[in-house]
Amino acid sequence: MSHRSWSDRLRAAVAARGRLCVGIDPHPALLEAWELPRSADGLEVFAELCVEAFVGEVAIVKPQVAFFEAYGSAGYAVLERTVSVLRDAGTLVIADAKRGDIGTTMDAYAQAWLEPESPLSSDAVTVSPYLGFDSLNETVERAVRHHRGVFVLARTSNAEGATLQQATTTPGGSVAQSIVDAAVVRNRVDPDTVGLVVGATRDHGLDLSDYTGPILAPGLGAQGATIADLADIFRDCRELVLPNSSRGVLAAGPSVTALRDAATRLRDDIEAGLA
Numbered sequence: 623m624s625h626r627s628w629s630d631r632l633r634a635a636v637a638a639r640g641r642l643c644v645g646i647d648p649h650p651a652l653l654e655a656w657e658l659p660r661s662a663d664g665l666e667v668f669a670e671l672c673v674e675a676f677v678g679e680v681a682i683v684k685p686q687v688a689f690f691e692a693y694g695s696a697g698y699a700v701l702e703r704t705v706s707v708l709r710d711a712g713t714l715v716i717a718d719a720k721r722g723d724i725g726t727t728m729d730a731y732a733q734a735w736l737e738p739e740s741p742l743s744s745d746a747v748t749v750s751p752y753l754g755f756d757s758l759n760e761t762v763e764r765a766v767r768h769h770r771g772v773f774v775l776a777r778t779s780n781a782e783g784a785t786l787q788q789a790t791t792t793p794g795g796s797v798a799q800s801i802v803d804a805a806v807v808r809n810r811v812d813p814d815t816v817g818l819v820v821g822a823t824r825d826h827g828l829d830l831s832d833y834t835g836p837i838l839a840p841g842l843g844a845q846g847a848t849i850a851d852l853a854d855i856f857r858d859c860r861e862l863v864l865p866n867s868s869r870g871v872l873a874a875g876p877s878v879t880a881l882r883d884a885a886t887r888l889r890d891d892i893e894a895g896l897a
């Protein structure tokens with residue numbers, strides 16, 4: 623794969639095809655709506671239709687690992703094929719695996735998602751910093767070595783995140799802000815490597831003024847966030863806001879044309895709304 627930095631590859635992809643990150647989240651209800659079996663075979667067709675619809679149109683695709691893992695090794699085999707077909711076609715892949723553990727174990731997760739020779743090798747992976755930001759050090763170092771990215775949960779889109787993420791730390795400031803601040807420091811060494819996850823569903827209350835890296839912003843559509851919300855919530859840092867929608871786009875399937883139209887319409891609306 624390319625030896626260009628993650629930052630260069632991400633910025634070039636966004637410049638060419640916009641900021642939208644479409645999710646591949648094969649919920650059982652969606653398999654049913656698409657008249658596919660709830661099995662690894664159904665998953666495979668679902669993923670193939672998504673790939674056909676999104677490749678060449680959107681910059682980034684984010685498969686939600688949980689919906690593949692639910693089918694065990696057969697589901698993982700589908701995920702491996704999906705990730706590699708997308709990447710071979712020049713679409714950036716963020717594996718939404720949300721891993722979080724002690725550093726040495728995290729490094730094994732990082733090996734799975736970020737090592738070039740791994741069958742699950744992706745351009746970036748989502749991780750949880752809630753075992754301590756420094757538990758991610760080995761993961762971030764591996765990402766830098768292989769020109770990949772890491773997206774760290776800061777302020778998530780779900781209501782339940784608030785009590786933990788908005789709690790005040792010993793030095794003062796919220797837990798979520800401490801994650802932002804740690805990302806700012808780490809990115810001074812390797813720009814853009816540490817991305818943040820900040821939900822689009824509410825005002826995050828974060829000071830993002832020193833942060834210039836990518837922000838994955840889930841919550842559009844099914845969780846109720848709108849493009850106007852994005853424009854408002856991220857008013858000072860729109861350049862690398864990567865809005866994510868999964869069910870909001872996937873509801874248009876199973877027609878490849880309808881899926882592609884839903885994705886390109888949303889992509890164009892986002893570009894207009896965040897201009």
Ligand SMILES: O=C(O)c1cc(=O)[nH]c(=O)n1[C@@H]1O[C@H](COP(=O)(O)O)[C@@H](O)[C@H]1O
Pocket residue numbers: 645647686718720748777778779780819820821838840841842843844845866867868869870
């Ligand atoms: O990391 C994520 O992508 C994520 C973080 C977050 O705060 N909220 C959130 O919804 N997500 C993921 O983003 C996707 C949102 O899906 P939809 O609600 O269908 O658009 C799911 O795969 C979630 O797991």
